Amino acid sequence: MAVTPEEHLSWILERVAPTPEIECDLRAPEALGATVSRDVRARYDLPLWDNSAMDGYAVRAADVAGASTETPRVLRVVGEVAAGSAEDPRIEPGAAVRIMTGAPLPGDADAVVPVERTRVDGARDPSGAAAGRSGGDPHPWAESSVAVLAAAPRGANVRRRGEDVPAGTVLALPGQELTAARIAALAAAGVQRVSVHRPPRVAVLTTGSELRTGDGPLVRGQIPESNSLLIAGLLRESGVAAVETVRCPDDVAALRERLDDLARRCDAVVTTGGIGPGRHDIVRVALADEPGVRQVAVAVRPGRPQGAGRLSGGALLLALPGNPVSAAVGFELFVRPAILAMQGRERLQRTRVRAIAAAAWRGAPGRLQVLPVRVFEDPELRCAPVVDPRGVSHAVGGHGAADGYALVDAERGDVAAGETVTVMLVTR
Numbered sequence: 001m002a003v004t005p006e007e008h009l010s011w012i013l014e015r016v017a018p019t020p021e022i023e024c025d026l027r028a029p030e031a032l033g034a035t036v037s038r039d040v041r042a043r044y045d046l047p048l049w050d051n052s053a054m055d056g057y058a059v060r061a062a063d064v065a066g067a068s069t070e071t072p073r074v075l076r077v078v079g080e081v082a083a084g085s086a087e088d089p090r091i092e093p094g095a096a097v098r099i100m101t102g103a104p105l106p107g108d109a110d111a112v113v114p115v116e117r118t119r120v121d122g123a124r125d126p127s128g129a130a131a132g133r134s135g136g137d138p139h140p141w142a143e144s145s146v147a148v149l150a151a152a153p154r155g156a157n158v159r160r161r162g163e164d165v166p167a168g169t170v171l172a173l174p175g176q177e178l179t180a181a182r183i184a185a186l187a188a189a190g191v192q193r194v195s196v197h198r199p200p201r202v203a204v205l206t207t208g209s210e211l212r213t214g215d216g217p218l219v220r221g222q223i224p225e226s227n228s229l230l231i232a233g234l235l236r237e238s239g240v241a242a243v244e245t246v247r248c249p250d251d252v253a254a255l256r257e258r259l260d261d262l263a264r265r266c267d268a269v270v271t272t273g274g275i276g277p278g279r280h281d282i283v284r285v286a287l288a289d290e291p292g293v294r295q296v297a298v299a300v301r302p303g304r305p306q307g308a309g310r311l312s313g314g315a316l317l318l319a320l321p322g323n324p325v326s327a328a329v330g331f332e333l334f335v336r337p338a339i340l341a342m343q344g345r346e347r348l349q350r351t352r353v354r355a356i357a358a359a360a361w362r363g364a365p366g367r368l369q370v371l372p373v374r375v376f377e378d379p380e381l382r383c384a385p386v387v388d389p390r391g392v393s394h395a396v397g398g399h400g401a402a403d404g405y406a407l408v409d410a411e412r413g414d415v416a417a418g419e420t421v422t423v424m425l426v427t428r
């Protein structure tokens with residue numbers, strides 16, 4: 001009797017132990033993709049102080065009330081603050097200070113007039129700058145006096161201290177991924193280091209005497225090894241670098257030795273191949289001696305034979321079929337969620353969208369069909385198989401173009417062109 005994919009995943013997740021917490025510097029390369037293990041709060045108000053949203057003049061709003069092109073208000077320019085400046089120049093009534101985007105707003109100012117709303121007042125400006133837009137510079141800056149051509153109410157073009165995020169706000173919660181945006185938010189708020197789950201140490205073990213990795217000529221029966229690249233790459237896309245990739249010929253004793261060694265040193269071992277009923281399917285044979293591991297048929301197509309559990313050496317084992325697309329599907333349904341759960345990740349599932357089937361295909365009655373598709377907009381979201389739906393598991397070439405997998409429930413049957421299906425996206 002086959003188990004459902006949901007049941008198999010739950011069985012695996014019950015056996016997952018989260019990795020310990022470690023401190024991680026936000027600027028270290030391993031921060032990206034790590035999973036936060038404790039609340040992280042903003043140390044600073046964001047913005048840190050009131051500052052200018054525009055290049056222009058910091059003014060007292062009352063001084064420029066009613067200003068217009070016809071009735072400009074002329075102000076004395078008494079200084080300048082650039083981004084990074086610690087200056088807080090006094091601004092008496094009738095005065096203004098040149099200010100650049102991001103620079104702290106002087107304490108006496110309550111508004112900023114953008115430079116485009118000003119004119120250099122040539123008659124009063126001893127710097128000699130001509131009035132108006134001159135000299136090829138569309139927005140000349142006044143040295144000593146500026147004519148303001150528009151009113152700026154209190155707060156105009158001012159970014160208030162703490163208006164984005166006040167200090168103390170929780171910016172990251174346990175289980176959340178350190179994405180580029182989240183890392184930037186934390187760094188901006190003064191955070192240097194965060195607690196994350198240590199990335200699991202995961203080994204990839206491929207089996208098969210037919211597999212070759214060099215670029216030498218292949219004799220009949222040999223094929224290039226590709227599953228280790230697939231699995232290690234998918235792991236990397238899940239935030240984990242495979243610590244080791246091991247190849248094993250179809251020899252049970254050799255496999256047991258490698259499994260025992262990896263089980264002691266790793267948090268998880270992912271194998272591909274050798275799990276079918278064939279005479280040389282050594283993973284099936286070796287795992288039969290492991291009491292914590294179960295081998296089941298899962299009601300999914302492709303990816304039916306699966307093994308999972310805890311090896312006596314300690315590591316979590318996830319045994320995938322050798323057919324490359326079956327291995328990829330098994331990774332998505334079982335390995336990726338397990339690896340994310342080991343990191344304490346709150347969200348284990350890929351993003352799912354609804355898309356219109358651009359072609360008809362035969363379903364897989366009684367099994368969840370997981371069909372590699374490309375996804376495109378025309379103008380709505382559509383999906384089309386990238387492999388022949390009648391023979392998916394070995395179709396490693398076509399699979400390379402997949403953006404995701406159409407998920408067709410066991411009860412649904414065939415899919416007609418124009419029907420809507422659920423697609424699990426695998427591209428970021």
Ligand SMILES: Nc1nc2c(c(=O)[nH]1)N[C@H]1C(S)=C(S)[C@@H](COP(=O)(O)OP(=O)(O)OC[C@H]3O[C@@H](n4cnc5c(N)ncnc54)[C@H](O)[C@@H]3O)O[C@H]1N2
Pocket residue numbers: 206207208210211223224225226227228272273274275276277278281302303304305320321322323324326393
């Ligand atoms: N009599 C039966 N035969 C098969 C059954 C079955 O129920 N009864 N199930 C089929 C299904 S479904 C699958 S899936 C496969 C499971 O096969 P294995 O896990 O034992 O995989 P292998 O036999 O080792 O390899 C299958 C296929 O994939 C190629 N392969 C394997 N590893 C790699 C690799 N690292 N890189 C590239 N290609 C790889 C291998 O050469 C084979 O072509 O069993 C069916 N048979």
Ligand code: MOO
Pocket residue numbers: 300301302303304305321323326327393394
């Ligand atoms: O279930 Mo196998 O994985 O169909 O090819």
